[in-house]
């Protein structure tokens with residue numbers, strides 16, 4: 001069991017900083033260039049219990065202030081992953097990633113992927129097709145950035161497939177470590193029957209953030225979530241030996257976030273494992289049991305990549 005040191009304000013010696021208040025106040029404590037990954041799902045301005053619905057331009061001004069501060073605290077070789085869905089007004093959808101892209105580009109950030117997170121459950125629309133995906137905008141601060149693809153490869157569709165002609169005849173045609181997960185991710189969202197469900201209405205599945213943490217950070221790095229909710233980002237970071245920092249305005253969610261860490265310290269936090277396939281009613285035996293998380297583990301050190309295709 002690893003004991004996690006938690007503080008309420010920025011402390012470079014802590015494993016986990018969780019500020020109960022406005023994210024801009026937390027961000028003002030964080031030194032420039034000190035964070036390797038910012039990953040978050042901000043409020044979508046839908047009037048959920050934790051937000052008051054703002055005029056869209058006011059919402060955009062608020063988001064711009066937070067994104068600008070996140071860019072300041074980000075290391076030159078770091079990444080920002082901003083996960084968003086749609087703002088809805090009078091039945092019309094406004095994709096927030098379209099509105100937010102200019103904010104990141106005005107800060108000279110570079111878009112690496114627009115990841116589609118596809119999930120199976122949600123509201124049933126009657127006047128349009130039901131929405132079943134959201135988006136993660138992955139930006140880097142520079143062209144030198146950490147990207148450790150090998151740590152997040154997924155099984156090849158045909159793992160034993162070999163070249164059948166040419167100079168490589170007889171050799172495996174795919175990477176034996178697995179294939180690139182690509183930019184469309186099928187990961188169940190956290191609805192009522194999900195093993196990770198808490199009282200929060202829209203928490204991240206931990207496996208979604210694990211993939212980003214493993215690919216974009218090294219052990220000991222800071223991972224920051226300005227809108228921490230019930231701390232799913234922190235669980236994903238701490239599970240893999242990273243440090244977590246974030247803010248949450250609702251005390252109820254802060255308390256759940258802390259409780260989840262204590263459960264993980266005691267080795268009894270249940271999460272859905274990253275390598276589990278999506279539920280298949282025709283093959284229930286493929287649906288592996290939940291993973292019981294204990295904090296602190298090692299991976300090989302990631303390497304720094306410059307942009308290459310492939």
Ligand SMILES: C[S@@+](CC[C@H](N)C(=O)[O-])C[C@H]1O[C@@H](n2cnc3c(N)ncnc32)[C@H](O)[C@@H]1O
Pocket residue numbers: 021022023024040041042043044050051200202203204205226227228229230231232233247248249250253
């Ligand atoms: C979409 S939820 C994020 C949920 C989170 N990803 C999780 O897994 O629990 C957004 C969260 O931001 C919080 N929030 C809203 N405005 C905030 C602010 N100005 N500073 C800090 N937290 C804020 C809300 O209370 C809410 O829990």
